[in-house]
Amino acid sequence: MTKPLVPVTLMVNGERYDVSIPPWRTLLEVLRETLNLTGTKRSCGEGQCGTCTVLIDGKAVNSCLYLAIEAQGKAIQTIEGPAAGDPVVERIQHAFANKGAIQCGFCTPGMIIATKSLLQDNPKPSEDEIREALVGHLCRCTGYVQIVEAIQDAAGALAAKEGA
Amino acid sequence: MSDASHKPNYDFQVLGKPQPKKDALQKATGRAEYADDLNFPGMLHGKLLRSPFAHARIKRIDISKALALPGVRAIVTGKDFPDVLYGNLPKTRDYRALALDRVRYIGEEVAAVAAIDEDTAEDALDLIEVEYEELPAVFDIDAARAPGAPQLHDKAPGNVSTHSKSQFGDVEAAFATAHHVREDVFETQPIKHGMLEPHACVGIWEPYGKATLWSCKMSPYVVWRQLAMGLGVRPSDVRVIQTFIGGGFSGGKQEAMPMDFCALLLSKKTGRPVKFVHTMDEVLTIGHMRHPMRIWLRTGVDKEGRIVAQHCKLLANGGAYSSIGGLSIYLAGAMLNLPYRVANIRYDGERIYTNNGFCGALRGHTVVQICFARDSQLEMIADDLGIDPIEIRKRNAIEEGDVTANGLRIGTFAFRECIERVVNESGWRDKRGKLPKYRGIGIGCGGHLSGARLMGHSASAAEIRLQEDGTVNLTTGSTDVGQGVETVMAMIAAEVLGIETDDISYTMVDSETTPVDPGTFSSRVTLFTGHAVKRAAEDARDQIAAIAGEKLGVDPKDFIFKGREVINRKNDKQRAKLKDIVRWGSFQLGRMVTGRGAYTPAEEKIDFETGHGNLSPAYNPTACVIEVEIDPETGFVDVVGVWGADDSGTPLNPLAVKGQVIGATVMSIGQALYENLIRVDGKVMNPSLRDYKMPLATDLPKLANFRHSSIITWEPEGPFGAKEAGQSAGTAVVAAMASAIYDATGLRLTRLPMSPEDILFGLKAAEAAKK
Numbered sequence: 025m026t027k028p029l030v031p032v033t034l035m036v037n038g039e040r041y042d043v044s045i046p047p048w049r050t051l052l053e054v055l056r057e058t059l060n061l062t063g064t065k066r067s068c069g070e071g072q073c074g075t076c077t078v079l080i081d082g083k084a085v086n087s088c089l090y091l092a093i094e095a096q097g098k099a100i101q102t103i104e105g106p107a108a109g110d111p112v113v114e115r116i117q118h119a120f121a122n123k124g125a126i127q128c129g130f131c132t133p134g135m136i137i138a139t140k141s142l143l144q145d146n147p148k149p150s151e152d153e154i155r156e157a158l159v160g161h162l163c164r165c166t167g168y169v170q171i172v173e174a175i176q177d178a179a180g181a182l183a184a185k186e187g188a
Numbered sequence: 189m190s191d192a193s194h195k196p197n198y199d200f201q202v203l204g205k206p207q208p209k210k211d212a213l214q215k216a217t218g219r220a221e222y223a224d225d226l227n228f229p230g231m232l233h234g235k236l237l238r239s240p241f242a243h244a245r246i247k248r249i250d251i252s253k254a255l256a257l258p259g260v261r262a263i264v265t266g267k268d269f270p271d272v273l274y275g276n277l278p279k280t281r282d283y284r285a286l287a288l289d290r291v292r293y294i295g296e297e298v299a300a301v302a303a304i305d306e307d308t309a310e311d312a313l314d315l316i317e318v319e320y321e322e323l324p325a326v327f328d329i330d331a332a333r334a335p336g337a338p339q340l341h342d343k344a345p346g347n348v349s350t351h352s353k354s355q356f357g358d359v360e361a362a363f364a365t366a367h368h369v370r371e372d373v374f375e376t377q378p379i380k381h382g383m384l385e386p387h388a389c390v391g392i393w394e395p396y397g398k399a400t401l402w403s404c405k406m407s408p409y410v411v412w413r414q415l416a417m418g419l420g421v422r423p424s425d426v427r428v429i430q431t432f433i434g435g436g437f438s439g440g441k442q443e444a445m446p447m448d449f450c451a452l453l454l455s456k457k458t459g460r461p462v463k464f465v466h467t468m469d470e471v472l473t474i475g476h477m478r479h480p481m482r483i484w485l486r487t488g489v490d491k492e493g494r495i496v497a498q499h500c501k502l503l504a505n506g507g508a509y510s511s512i513g514g515l516s517i518y519l520a521g522a523m524l525n526l527p528y529r530v531a532n533i534r535y536d537g538e539r540i541y542t543n544n545g546f547c548g549a550l551r552g553h554t555v556v557q558i559c560f561a562r563d564s565q566l567e568m569i570a571d572d573l574g575i576d577p578i579e580i581r582k583r584n585a586i587e588e589g590d591v592t593a594n595g596l597r598i599g600t601f602a603f604r605e606c607i608e609r610v611v612n613e614s615g616w617r618d619k620r621g622k623l624p625k626y627r628g629i630g631i632g633c634g635g636h637l638s639g640a641r642l643m644g645h646s647a648s649a650a651e652i653r654l655q656e657d658g659t660v661n662l663t664t665g666s667t668d669v670g671q672g673v674e675t676v677m678a679m680i681a682a683e684v685l686g687i688e689t690d691d692i693s694y695t696m697v698d699s700e701t702t703p704v705d706p707g708t709f710s711s712r713v714t715l716f717t718g719h720a721v722k723r724a725a726e727d728a729r730d731q732i733a734a735i736a737g738e739k740l741g742v743d744p745k746d747f748i749f750k751g752r753e754v755i756n757r758k759n760d761k762q763r764a765k766l767k768d769i770v771r772w773g774s775f776q777l778g779r780m781v782t783g784r785g786a787y788t789p790a791e792e793k794i795d796f797e798t799g800h801g802n803l804s805p806a807y808n809p810t811a812c813v814i815e816v817e818i819d820p821e822t823g824f825v826d827v828v829g830v831w832g833a834d835d836s837g838t839p840l841n842p843l844a845v846k847g848q849v850i851g852a853t854v855m856s857i858g859q860a861l862y863e864n865l866i867r868v869d870g871k872v873m874n875p876s877l878r879d880y881k882m883p884l885a886t887d888l889p890k891l892a893n894f895r896h897s898s899i900i901t902w903e904p905e906g907p908f909g910a911k912e913a914g915q916s917a918g919t920a921v922v923a924a925m926a927s928a929i930y931d932a933t934g935l936r937l938t939r940l941p942m943s944p945e946d947i948l949f950g951l952k953a954a955e956a957a958k959k
Contacts, residue, residue, distance in 0.1 A: 065222070124843040127435075127851065128432075130383075133218045162384060167851045
């Protein structure tokens, strides 16, 4: 069966990709299958679990519910991040590692991206605000306690750095 | 506590300190490759055709139209596989890679397609014609046990999939002496594992080579044997390579699944790699889930509330196939003996086949259901007799050194300390019966074993290879499913060799190269594999000491290993860097340092027929207090506080232990309150994470009111005093929730989940009864 292909240009982690894809392809599918950026995970496929979260123009989005053609002209950031490194994401990653917020790791990329989105909108979130921000993210391993602690830790460290 | 519980005079260099997971940053940066992240040149995509009927005969399958679809490369059906049944226990093997002439549940695999992409494979499924003849189906245990019920398996008359009976002491005579006897029935629901990574695999079967499977397997060697069995080849013709595992909980990743067989056979047919990934809809529809049970429990106590006799009749709705059900039912009976003393005990457990998705293990296995029933009833008895709910638990508590009626030999068991700790931490004394209306506090207790000893393969092994830079390659057959195996095993080896955790690389399981191992299940890895790693490291250490002894002219027995050095304890000027010793031994003496270690509990056999025998080297008791607030308008339960405690021996990596006990607790909160796989005539009505509700971050108490204490003991049977931590903590939670809801409302719920509807209708009925 021949599928209609459309040319699409995507800016992912600051790099330009020109691809031809069927127009119904989700951003998740294109990231994983066409661009081989497999750090963004596929799980429920219907926006419930949050494992596929990426930033589009700085906002956390479920990439499984977002058509790739819609993402044209927008800045997409995945867990693979800009090659030069994103100091905020890096701080969050270390906080997750050190606080035991990572077990199987399947929810982790989505959680970290969501944390970046949260902290950029609200650098000093309360515990309740952190929990609210995670409501679209499932984790079956940790019971969330260590994830909340990691986000508090990252927020504290980033705020201290900001103040310095 | 006796001396056995106390840590010997031993200063840890590495162990006992919180250690982040070795693979954490790899995972945090998206670099960890899970099975679905693997792509091979020329790879095809597979999809499975599933039965739409709960019970039917397959009369004809026509694949010609599907095969003609451009992009389809191959299709397999049950006839393409050897006519072999595979499975877990020799007596209960009833799986097929694909259904042959009969399907027994909605979602059972009937055919598999390999195509150039997933869309094409899915289109092809629609073109496969299957002619079914529907058969009468049966879904609940009573209907399945009734005379004349449709029969699922020829070998299982009456639809009895497996049964387990045991009796210890004179149960009837003891009941006759009882001051008070209660009979209650408890019902539990089917719940799913909820791991976020759907099952996935890639198979490559080389024309003149091996059948190689990359997959997210918790127990790769079980898969390896089952693949060989179902494909009709030698195990050595199969190779299983483990990828990162996105959560396990025994949700199918512990054994071979239809997708694994099909990936390999389709690869053989096409000469191409074939990948399968389940959708979440498939994950939630197919088998593997916690057994729903009806537990009838009769308990007799003396005047003080001490249990004198207990009789449990358990019926489990096993679904269409056996899975590990034989062990599930045995384990429920065995663990009925924990954590309370019961001298006279009788157990009759039956697992019944029905036309539902099949059941098996899930974190806590069948212990969670048993603890809910037994602990709830003990509290009901306390109420009947006017005994304090804490006191009745303490009076019945098993103690260190006990041997239970069924022969469990209890080592460290700080059960009373667990109870006291959660009572104190939660402020129980000021709260129970004293909180405002619709607010309540409750307690539950439980316990778990530290690795079940099985009839088949029970032992673990480890190998350690020293590199010339003083670092170590460590291989075992145990997998990390997120609990931190790679880290704690590295810590154990580092402790023995006097090096750092970072000096050790932990190899993932590859059946070609790693030591054979039963796998990751039953809370066995830290204890079983931990011992093997310790012994392998000691073997390597002795070899290094011998080399160092020659080089430095020191008696090898005098060396201590510390700070990446070997040091003469009698003269610390005589020292050398570990790497220099390894290099010297390797370059000058031709001695490669390779340590080996293995572990199996050296004990008498367990009699699985009578149910007698020490099932595990060690046991972990637990207690949990939960505080709830209930909305009387909606019946909704808000969990406002959780205080748990368990005795997991000496926590080798406290950071990982915390993750285990809290994770297990939260999973059980889901089981207690809302998780439920809803099925109507065998069809799953909520096969999505939108409708299958699992706990969210907002469903849990604030950090300040969510605590877990590790009561630290030194378990002599464990490596460096350690026991299990991953399952016990989840066994007390459901009863604690029932107890809290009772305290808040006066309702004693005996059916799971304890849903808002049940609470609301219960409150209304209580109101009506008052009027």
